[in-house]
Amino acid sequence: MLSDFERALRELMQEDKPLARRTLISLSGPSRAENEAFFTAWKGIGVERKREIMARMVELAEENFEIDYVLIFRGCLNDSDPVVRRYAVEGLWEDEHPDLVEPLIRLLSSDPDAGVRAAAAMSLGRFVYLAECDELDPRQGERIREALERAIDSPNEDLEVVRRAIESIAFINDDRARRLIDRAYEHEDERMRQSAVFAMGRSADVFWADTVLAELSASSPAMRYEAARACGELQLRRAVPQLAQLVQDPDREVQDMAIWALGQIGGKRARMILSHLAESEDEVLASAALEALDEMEFATRPLDLFVHELEADDLSLELAAEEEEDFEDDSDLAEDDEWADDVLSLD
Secondary structure, three states, X not given: OOOHHHHHHHHHHOOOOOOOHHHHHOOOOOOHHHHHHHHHHHOOOOHHHHHXXXXXXXXXXXXXXXXXXXHHHHHXXXXXXXXXXXXXXXXXXXXXXXXXXXXXXXXXXXXXXXXXXXXXXXXXXXXXHHHHOOOOOHHHHHHHHHHHHHHHHOOOOOHHHHHHHHHHHOOOOOHHHHHHHHHHHOOOOHHHHHHHHHHHHHOOOHHHHHHHHHHOOOOOHHHHHHHHHHHHHHOOHHHHHHHHHHOOOOOHHHHHHXXXXXXXXXXXXXXXXXHHHOOOOXXXXXXXXXXXXXXXXXXXXXXXXXXXXXXXXXXXXXXHHHHHHHHHHHHHHHHOOOHHHHHOOOO
């Protein structure tokens, strides 16, 4: 009797039949022998069918963290089809094992397809982050940085590859990385400038605060979107009045990002805006505001639990810290008396 995995392989090869969800789920978590059988069968499957299989696998893996195609995705990094290779890189978005670093560097450095190189540059970003958190061998971290910088500095590299490399290297907070971001921001192509603003937020470097605040008023919706995201990641309380205006932006994605950013920034003013939006007749905005409020509540909850566990003689220190935060919020409110009426007329 055939196993579920063997039946699934047979169904994959029947290219005249639609892919069934249960078929793909049966391929999850293959043993070594099953993985070898998969790639033996894979050789006999047409390119379009392969692309469909990979696209569906990536989708399923994103929907359900219990579905595991890591061995399959890793094997497909060497596939002859660039679309399959790109899906393979995307499918490994949660794989943080150090032995994935070299294959990704190889793809970034030498894959003939720009889409694959861009995907590899993006994927390396999480390893840059791990290196910055001292969770990756420093030598590997330096290898990644060198590969990203080569891509950024190459005069013939595709724009999308350079963009993703800039975004990935942004996790490094030093003068070299800052110069690369600044250079990208001065680029003639607005898409590169958008990536630079994205990188400014990812860097967690308040050095960029004035730049991202200015871009909240950009004529391009895509730039306003990235600026709002960056303000949220930098937790810029100065951005709250402008973000309050962006929740009325004509572009829905900009609205959503402004709401998300308010949830990341927190504080009394942001909470007031989000609470007002949560009662909006616009169900999409109301739902986004409620989600941002939940995020804000979650972010503060660990501190609340910590306060309850403090010894009595330490509690006064925590209360003093809270009073200082309240003072900062009140000071912010005092700066913008004219702002309140605009914010509360969002409907």
